[in-house]
Amino acid sequence: MYAERPSRLAGAVVWTNTPSGAGPGRVLPDGCMDLLWNEGRLLVAGPDTRAYVTQGDPSSWAGVRFHPGTAPALLGVPAHELRDRRVDLADLRPAPEVRRLTARVNAAADPAGGLEEVALRWVSGAEPLDPLLRHLVAALDAGRPVAATADELGLGARQLHRRSLAAFGYGPKTLARVLRLQRALALARAGVPFADTAARTGFADQAHLARDVRELAGLPLRELLARTG
Incomplete structure (x- = not known):
């Protein structure tokens, strides 16, 4: 089941998805990048140019979908380097920081809210979108x-x-x-x-x-x- 709500971060959306059945999922291109939580791991979804089809057994996901163009400044990486990719956050940020953030999100009342707190902290120290x-x-x-x-x-x-x-x-x-x-x-x-x-x-x-x-x-x-x- 998919659900979303507006984030306290301007232009962003907080979402959760717990698939109810087997089979691949399909994420359509939308011009955005997402900070993701999946079964205790933190990842980043880059901008898609085509549908991203998920593989493997269904599992619980949560995410913050950033307004187009916002995420690269927060992650310190150009968006084109993540195009059509899903990568571990540890590939983009220092490992000790990622361990702290992962523990914080996993300890939150709900992972989506924990991700939102991480995003809000990042934005407070980043340059606004041009x-x-x-x-x-x-x-x-x-x-x-x-x-x-x-x-x-x-x-x-x-x-x-x-x-x-x-x-x-x-x-x-x-x-x-x-x-x-x-x-x-x-x-x-x-x-x-x-x-x-x-x-x-x-x-x-x-x-x-x-x-x-x-x-x-x-x-x-x-x-x-x-x-x-």
């Missing part, structure tokens, strides 16, 4: 074209791509595509017909929507909704 990058996320999530957004920000294509790789793990066109997918899925889950969903979220047509869903999520749209609805 306002230009925050504007980029907001503009792309609103369906603004990448070229027009770059012009608004006064950034050249190469500079924007380089900064996007470090902050989001991929270039602005991929980020826009991932955010568009999430907007479309939200409408489709709410019962909006697929053709209307495509038109309202910037796809050329329903076939374009279907191709993007299959490529990014790994399943046809109708089957994806039936599994995650």
Whole structure:
């Protein structure tokens, strides 16, 4: 069973997931990075460019999903180095620190709350997200074209791509595509017909929507909704 709530950390989400049945799980790309707890271990989920399919026996997970672009400054690693990866936190932070954090999260009343406390401590000592990058996320999530957004920000294509790789793990066109997918899925889950969903979220047509869903999520749209609805 999956549940989430807004975090006390601006723009973040705290979530838990305890699968109720066997079989692989599917995590869809969303432009975000997560701090994870899984059966006593701390990990980091990098930004995904396609669906991440979990393997092995079902187990309990908790996480803090950071606003796009926020996590790299907290972890001290460019987002593109973690693209499509799940890594132990000890690979990114000093081992003694990770041992202390793991013990603190495991001793918390619930792991999700413990992770949130860790994230809040990190943010208190980190630089805030560059306002230009925050504007980029907001503009792309609103369906603004990448070229027009770059012009608004006064950034050249190469500079924007380089900064996007470090902050989001991929270039602005991929980020826009991932955010568009999430907007479309939200409408489709709410019962909006697929053709209307495509038109309202910037796809050329329903076939374009279907191709993007299959490529990014790994399943046809109708089957994806039936599994995650």
